[in-house]
Structure formats: structure tokens, C-alpha cells
Amino acid sequence: MPSRNTPRVRRVYDPPEEADGVRVLIDRLWPRGLSKEHAAVDEWPKDITPSTELRRWYHEDRTRFAAFQERYEAELAGPEQSRALDRLAELAESRTLTLVTAVKDIDHSHVPTLLAALGRSRPAG
Template sequence: MPARHTPRVRRVYDPPEEADGLRVLVDRLWPRGLSKDRAAVDEWPKELTPSTELRRWYHEDRSRFAEFQERYEAELTGAEQARALDRLVELAKDRTITLLTAAKDVDHSHVPTLVAAVRRGRPSG
């Protein structure tokens, strides 16, 4: 089985770099003030982002981060989310992928949970 690359993580507002490989936007909403050309996004799997309800719940109280991560992990087990995660895991097997977000505090966003899920992989089906 080929080695899985750990996804890179960058802010979508940063200029694209050749080392980014496949650029995947992992936010549900398109970043404000950013043109599609400037963003240079290759894929935008909205089903891999936290639900609107979960996102709003977390934004009401940022001290809920640990519970937010647990709830987001649970969302990733849904059928549609699992298919999208499987695809990301497959893409990461043979190329560099960069997960892009507009979040200012990336460490306290959904992105670390998603990176861990890609690194861990998951059985298809």
C-alpha cells in the first residue's frame, strides 16, 4: 500500500505555491473577497466541512473546542462525508494535497480533525 502523504495546511488567502500540489478548500463558505482565480482551488468538497449547525454552535462559544472536535468526527462518519473522506485519503496516497481554509485560528478550527482523519485513513465501504 502506498504511503499516505500528510496534507499540508494553508490559509486560502496566501498565494498558491508549486509545493501545494492539489489545493482543496475545506470551508463550507467561499472566502470573502477572494476571486476563484486567485484562490486556485482544485477541489471544494463541502460535504467534508462541519455542518452549518455545528459551525454556528461552536462559534457561539469557542471554549467548546474539544466537544466540537468530537461532534465533527461523528459527522465525518456519515455516508456522504465518508465517501468524500475516502476520496481525499486516496488523493493523498500518491500526491501532495493542501487543505485550504479562511480560518484565522487554524489550530482551533475543524482542519486539525480533518488532517488527522486523512492521516489515519479509513476503510472504504
């Protein structure tokens, strides 16, 4: 069994690169001002993105980051989210996986929590 590749994280606004492999959009909303052609997104699993309610709650007060991470982690434990995480883990087993996002401050977004959950996920099989 091949070892899992660590997913790359890039901004969706950056030009796609051949090294990106499979490009997965990890935002609930489509990036403003970007055509689907220029985004070059292969998959868009909305189940792994923070819920609209959680996203709005966090955006009201960015000092809630620790609580946001805990709440998002709880959302990722749901059955649909677990299946979507397993799918990404499966992709990462066999090829380069690039998670693309529109967020500017990746370190204080949903991305670190998603990466941690993906690291714990097991592909089906």
C-alpha cells in the same frame, strides 16, 4: 503501494505555490473577498466541512472546542463524509495534497479533527 503523504495546510489567502499540488478548500463557505481564480482551488468537498448548524453553535462560544471536535468527528462518520475522506486519502497517496482554509486560528478550528480523520481514512481500491 506508495505511502500516504501528509497533507499540507495553508491559508487560502496565501498565494498558491507550485509545491501545493492539489489544493482542496476545506471550508463550507467560500472565502470572503477572494476570487476563484486567485484561490486556485482544485476541489471543494463541502461534505467534509462542519455542518452549518455545528459551525454556528461553535462560533457562539469558542470555549466549546472539545465538544465541537466530538460533534464534528461524529459528522465525519457519515457515509457522504466517509466517501469524501476516502477521496482525499486517495489524492494524498499519489501526490501532494494541500488543504486550504480561511480560518486564522487553525489549531482551534475543524482542521485538526479533519486531519485526524483523514489519517484514519483508507483510499478506495
